[in-house]
Amino acid sequence: MTIRRLPDHLVNKIAAGEVVERPASAVKELVENALDAGARAVTIDLRDGGTVLIRVTDDGVGMTAEELPLALERHATSKLERDEDLDAIATLGFRGEALAAICAVSHFTLTSCARGASEGLRLAGEGGTVKQRLSIPADPGTSVEVRDLFFNTPARLKFLKSPATELAASLRALTQLALAHPAVYLRIANNARAVLTVPATENLRQRVGAVWAHDVAARLLAVDRTEHGVGVRGLISPPDLTRANREEIVVIVNGRPVRDPALLQATLEAYRTWT
Ligand SMILES: Nc1ncnc2c1ncn2[C@@H]1O[C@H](COP(=O)(O)OP(=O)(O)O)[C@@H](O)[C@H]1O
Ligand SMILES: [Mg+2]
CATH class of the missing domain: 3.30.565.10 (Histidine kinase-like ATPase, C-terminal domain)
Known part of the structure; x- marks a missing residue:
């Protein structure tokens, strides 16, 4: 060797x-x-x-x-x-x-x-x-x-x-x-x-409209909350606006899109209790 x-x-x-x-x-x-x-x-x-x-x-x-x-x-x-x-x-x-x-x-x-x-x-x-x-x-x-x-x-x-x-x-x-x-x-x-x-947009809702569809973006519910020093902001769909897969659930941590099942689950739970 x-x-x-x-x-x-x-x-x-x-x-x-x-x-x-x-x-x-x-x-x-x-x-x-x-x-x-x-x-x-x-x-x-x-x-x-x-x-x-x-x-x-x-x-x-x-x-x-x-x-x-x-x-x-x-x-x-x-x-x-x-x-x-x-x-x-x-x-x-x-x-x-x-x-x-x-x-x-x-x-x-x-x-x-x-x-x-x-x-x-x-x-x-x-x-x-x-x-x-x-x-x-x-x-x-x-x-x-x-x-x-x-x-x-x-x-x-x-x-x-x-x-x-x-x-x-x-x-x-x-x-x-x-x-x-x-x-x-x-x-x-x-x-x-x-x-x-x-196009350059001013906020997340406008951006969702530009990337996906404006009618969808208009119907999403805003979440904005900080607990234990962690801020969660975003948009979530009402119950009648659904997708067959999780492809369009996007979790972003400090500007970085992440795919993590545990984090996704925690985010969804938080959204459920807050909306
Ligand atoms: N589009 C860019 N504009 C300006 N600087 C860049 C760009 N792409 C790369 N660099 C420079 O090259 C370095 C190396 O890039 P990269 O290999 O992607 O490493 P990292 O992004 O982790 O620093 C960066 O730290 C940055 O200084
Ligand atoms: Mg780099």
Whole structure:
């Protein structure tokens, strides 16, 4: 038996499988980065449900030419500095893993221009390695383009579902993020066709109307209560407005959509006693 240290690119490739399971996970991570960057508008362009192309463009703070190469490295983040920060995470990301993971298993192009900078930087490459570096005029903000996800991980590639199924998974993730962040404008297109466009809204009810339907949104009952230091806010349907599955029950904790059966149950119980 010989123990070896794995080379970086192999470590990244293995780790990538844990972070990026399918196109929808990449879409979610990239949009979360845009939200963390304070974007007011996020555009998501997909080709074949994200299996061929995912492009997420935002108008957030952007990255400087010094920062951009770092963003690609594993465990590099601007969101966590000291041990104590771990107990007070205010951003969606903090591990510094997503971008490195996504780029490790794709053909990628990162373009970013920091607010106030006179020009932007574009890095392009594949399998986590930068092959091209270019200064370009760019609008403030960031655009991440991911092509041929899993091109170098055949096992993952084999498990991709049809473009329609992968698109549906991305839309589920995006709908939840849209509900969690009502003020942000979102536009999602697949194969150059608009799939979902959500205008910036002032509150959750307006956002539910924009994402699902205004007549549904108008009928939902508001809940807003704080107990034991935990605030629960949201909208719940009256008894005659039902769905056959739980797909449209969305639980958001501190801006983060979560799927947790116990938490869902507790939320439903609380809503039942309060309404
Ligand atoms: N859209 C973006 N706008 C501005 N900065 C970004 C964007 N995407 C990524 N970054 C920068 O790259 C870093 C690494 O991103 P990521 O790998 O997703 O890790 P994390 O979000 O956990 O910090 C972020 O901490 C941030 O500084
Ligand atoms: Mg992130």
